[in-house]
Amino acid sequence: DAGITQSPRHKVTETGTPVTLRCHQTENHRYMYWYRQDPGHGLRLIHYSYGVKDTDKGEVSDGYSVSRSKTEDFLLTLESATSSQTSVYFCAISESRLSRDTQYFGPGTRLTVL
Amino acid sequence: SQQGEEDPQALSIQEGENATMNCSYKTSINNLQWYRQNSGRGLVHLILIRSNEREKHSGRLRVTLDTSKKSSSLLITASRAADTASYFCATDAPGGTSYGKLTFGQGTILTVHP
Numbered sequence: 001d002a003g004i005t006q007s008p009r010h011k012v013t014e015t016g017t018p019v020t021l022r023c024h025q026t027e028n029h030r031y032m033y034w035y036r037q038d039p040g041h042g043l044r045l046i047h048y049s050y051g052v053k054d055t056d057k058g059e060v061s062d063g064y065s066v067s068r069s070k071t072e073d074f075l076l077t078l079e080s081a082t083s084s085q086t087s088v089y090f091c092a093i094s095e096s097r098l099s100r101d102t103q104y105f106g107p108g109t110r111l112t113v114l
Numbered sequence: 115s116q117q118g119e120e121d122p123q124a125l126s127i128q129e130g131e132n133a134t135m136n137c138s139y140k141t142s143i144n145n146l147q148w149y150r151q152n153s154g155r156g157l158v159h160l161i162l163i164r165s166n167e168r169e170k171h172s173g174r175l176r177v178t179l180d181t182s183k184k185s186s187s188l189l190i191t192a193s194r195a196a197d198t199a200s201y202f203c204a205t206d207a208p209g210g211t212s213y214g215k216l217t218f219g220q221g222t223i224l225t226v227h228p
Contacts, residue, residue, distance in 0.1 A: 031214055042202060043157070044115070046225040058215070090156055091213075094214045101214060105156030 004106035006091050012112045019078040021109050023091030025071075031094040032074040033058075033103065034066065036087040041070045043090065048076055081113045120203060120222040133190040135222040137203030138183075144206050146179060147216070148188050160188075160201075164201045190201050193226045200224070 003026035013019050013102045023032060031050055035058075036042040045058030047066040057068050063085060078085055093105040121136045137146070145164050150214045153181045164184065170177045176189040188199040190197055200223050204216040 025198065033197060033215075035218075040222040045215060045217075059176075059179050092157075096214065102159040102162070103157075103214070103216060105158070108154075 001069060002103050003106060004091060004093055006084040006089075006109045008109060009107065010110045013081055014114050015068045015082055018081050019111065019113075021076045021089055021091075022032065023076070023106055025074075025091075025093050027104070028071060028094075029093040029095050029104075030099070031069065031096070033092040034095070035090045035092065036060065036085075037090060037108075037110045038087050038106070039046075040089065046076065046089075065107045069102060072077050078111075081111075085111065119199070120219045121142070122222060123220070124223045124225070126227065127193055129193060131193055131226075133193050133197070133224055135185045135188045135201050135224070137188070137219055139186075139193060139203075140184065142181075143197055144212045146177075147204045148175075148186075149202045149204060149218075151221070153199070153204065157202065157228045161207050170217050190224075193224075195226050195228045198224060 004035045005024045007022045025033050033048040034046040037043050044060045046060055047055055047058050049055045049068045052068055067075045092103040094101050094103045119138050127133055143165055145162055146162045147162045150160050151157045161172045161175055161177050165181055173226050174191045179186045200221040202218050202221045204218045
């Protein structure tokens with residue numbers, strides 16, 4: 001998984017609680033992405049980062065926030081988790097801003113919101 | 115709506131047979147990529163084809179791109195049980211290549227029986 005770890009790998013939480021997922025990379029890649037994967041929807045981009053403290057919204061950003069204080073860490077926060085946020089979350093990294101470059105994916109975090 | 119959509123949704127074949135998956139997209143692209151996802155794992159990049167290319171090969175993989183039809187196909191020749199996985203096409207975001215954003219299709223589930 002190309003020097004990318006995600007933590008936790010599994011989490012069960014209750015509606016209304018805050019949740020933070022962590023993505024950590026050892027590749028020193030500049031670009032990082034958070035996706036969610038749901039049956040029937042494929043992967044959808046939540047937020048992405050193009051540098052330390054530089055982030056922007058993706059396709060499905062409502063209810064999520066991100067932070068990147070160091071090159072190697074990209075945090076995804078659900079301020080108040082809802083059942084619709086039950087999903088598998090993947091972090092990805094990329095070396096450059098060019099869409100022709102490969103994205104490398106982490107192993108995923110399975111989140112269940114009860 | 116999804117930029118890329120794969121067809122068929124599921125494909126079941128015997129070892130040694132060829133597997134063909136198709137991807138259609140809606141808007142113009144610069145590049146199209148194919149990724150594989152084994153059960154419970156993150157996505158792994160397989161191959162990229164640029165909009166000015168018509169065909170590309172990598173080992174047992176053959177990808178074609180028809181920009182006039184806005185479609186691509188992935189052919190896996192002489193399939194093996196280890197090829198059992200989900201396969202996704204990904205296109206760069208409509209309107210440009212800003213920050214490497216990709217849009218993924220819903221995927222084709224390939225099962226190769228020994």
